[in-house]
Amino acid sequence: MTAKRVLHVTQVYAGGISRAIRSLVELTPEVEHHLLWAGNEEPDDSLPFATVHSMPQSPRRMAASVRRVQEVAALVRPDIVHAHSSFGGVYARLARIEAPVFYEPHCYKFDDGQQPVVLRGIYRLVEKGLAKRSKATVVLSPHEERLAKSLDAEASTYLLPNVATIAPSLEHPATGFQLPRDVFMIGRLTGQKDPRYFAAVAEEVHAIDPSISFRWIGGIDGEDDGRGARMQQQLETAGVRVLGWLNGDALAAELARPGLYFHSAHYEGFPLSLLDAAAFEHPLAVRQIPTFDGLDLPDARTPAQAARLVLEILDGGPARARAVAAAEHLNMTMNRDAQRTALRQLYTSV
Structure with a gap:
């Protein structure tokens, strides 16, 4: 029997999305x-892609990216075609191609509560x-499935459980x-991951206990318009050490350092970094967002509440056992x- 042929399309091959694609490839x-990529x-x-093709990274070159999808698909x-993240999904679904498109948003942009209402409305209209x-639509959580169904009540959805992408050794x-008295986060320097919130938590904690260290593992995403650099400056001003992008052994080495993992994003699909931290046996705490509903993760809404939660966990309070x-x-x-079972069901559905 001829092997099923899957073309992955993404404009943000970095961080969690590149690790997610790696997992899909390794498990099937x-x-x-x-792979058709930018990032x-x-x-x-080391990944066994049959072929690898590049595409423009800038969203301003959308027409060229759509044509590139058509060229590579031909x-x-x-x-x-397995399209990853917002722009990958736009390019693949606008392209004139014969293959069916499985769209994995990795979180919907219109779920970003920090965006202006008008802009969120535009994102939603495009997705709809x-x-x-x-x-x-490949979804990562019940919350994301509800969002997909809100766009199209008849949408076919597949719940694909995320998995850790790096293992202890x-x-x-x-x-x-x-x-130890150390707190860290893994993510891109983008509004979604909300470094400003993490910086505010660090400031609140340092006002009570300046001995606690904070780390941010991740860097600027794609073509930065200055916002990523400003976020990095805010983190550093708050006393957070920014380590930039780490992969492979460098990321494993940081994950092997004990600490409390606190996830600061204000909307998500389901973050791989949380699972990577769990795999390395870090206690977990998160910002309160719908993605984590029902998981009994220690959570907090405001930076002040998060600081109190962090201190309670580090000081051995009741939240530590929950973490x-x-x-x-x-x-x-x-x-x-x-994930392997879900993937095989997905790829054999057509």
Whole structure:
């Protein structure tokens, strides 16, 4: 039997999205994977992509990107186009191609409550207009599935559990839930991940205990218009050490350092970084957002509340046991076997 041929399309090959694609490729070796990409990371030569193709990174070159999808699809002749994130989804669904498009938003931009109402409305209209062009929408949480159904009540959705994309090793072992006075976050320097919120938490904590250290693992996303640089400056002013983009052994080395993982994003699909931190046995706490509903993660709404939560966990209060239990629960329920099963169902559906 001929292997199913899948073309992955993304304009943000970096951070969580590149790690998510890596996971999909590694878990379905029976599938012939191709990649059309732009982003801040070069695709890893160790990944068994049958072919790799580049595309323009700037959203301002949308017409060229759509044409590039058409060119590569004509060359590869995929059975499925798996489009990742907002712009990848726009390009693939606007392109004149025969293959069905499976769209994985990795969080909807119109779910960004910090954007002006008019702009959110525009994002929603675009998604709604393109929804019928998706053969299926690949969602990462029940919250994201509700959003997909709000765009198209008849939408076909597949819930794909995210999994950790990096594992402990002898060289970089799990921390065993040790907890020094250190707090960290992994994410791009973008409004979605909200470095300003993380900086505010650091400031609130330092006002009470300046000995606690804060780290941000991640860097500027794509073509920066100055906002990413300003976010980095805000973090550094608040006493947060910004480490930039780390991958492979460098990321594993940071994850092997004990600390409390606090996720500051204000909207999400489901963050891989949270699962990576759980895999390395870090206690977890999060900003209160709908994505995490029902998971019993220690959470807080405001930076002041988050600072109190961080201090309670670091000081061994009641929330510490919940922070450990949350990581253990994610490790048991969001794992490679569950994702492999869901992926095979997805790719054999056409």
